Amino acid sequence: MQLDATMTGKFNEYAAKLNLSQKGANDLMAMAVELTQTTQQQTVEAMGKLQEAKINGYKQLLNSDKEVGGANLKESLATANVAYDAFFQDEDLRQVLAEGGLNVHPKFIKALKAIGSQMKDDTIHTSGNSIGDKKSREDILYPSMNENE
Structure with a gap:
């Protein structure tokens, strides 16, 4: 865990005011880090439960x-x-x-x-000619010429 430099500086000032030894200050800092990590984990879990409750509320609203x-x-x-x-x-x-x-x-x-x-x-409207009914230009322009074939 990366500690904030400003907060570490403040902690060191208070530790000096309290005449804590280096070991005492380190122990107290370790306890503060552990407390912070535990609190952070509890916050994440609580937020997850709140989100789950919100989604369940949406589901109930949807069903009703x-x-x-x-x-x-x-x-x-x-x-x-x-x-x-x-x-x-x-x-x-x-x-x-x-x-x-x-x-x-x-x-x-x-x-x-x-x-x-x-x-x-939506429906697809077609002109009646499928893609397979391709006709040549001649067949289109002169349809009667192919009637005898």
Whole structure:
């Protein structure tokens, strides 16, 4: 662990004021480092639990949402996934969404569902000629010339 130079300087001043020996100051510093590391680990764990609780809250909101949740959940997610798969192909972006719980947030699902439903309704309109029906310029300009063949 890299110690902050300013804080180390302050610690040394207090250790001198308290007439601590070098060994006493080193022991106290080791205890402070251990305390800091333990506190930091506990903070990280607490933040993880808070994030997990937030995501679980989003899931509960999604399940109880009248528009996209409950009996509509399966169909809503299927429609939303059409847009999600089309626009969120980057794995890093998907990870960011999942870590923040946005991929299960009701408003995000509603937006994706709206986009997905518009995408599902899209159809490709063709002119009636398939790619295999290529005709020469002559056949197009003079179609009656090939009728006898």
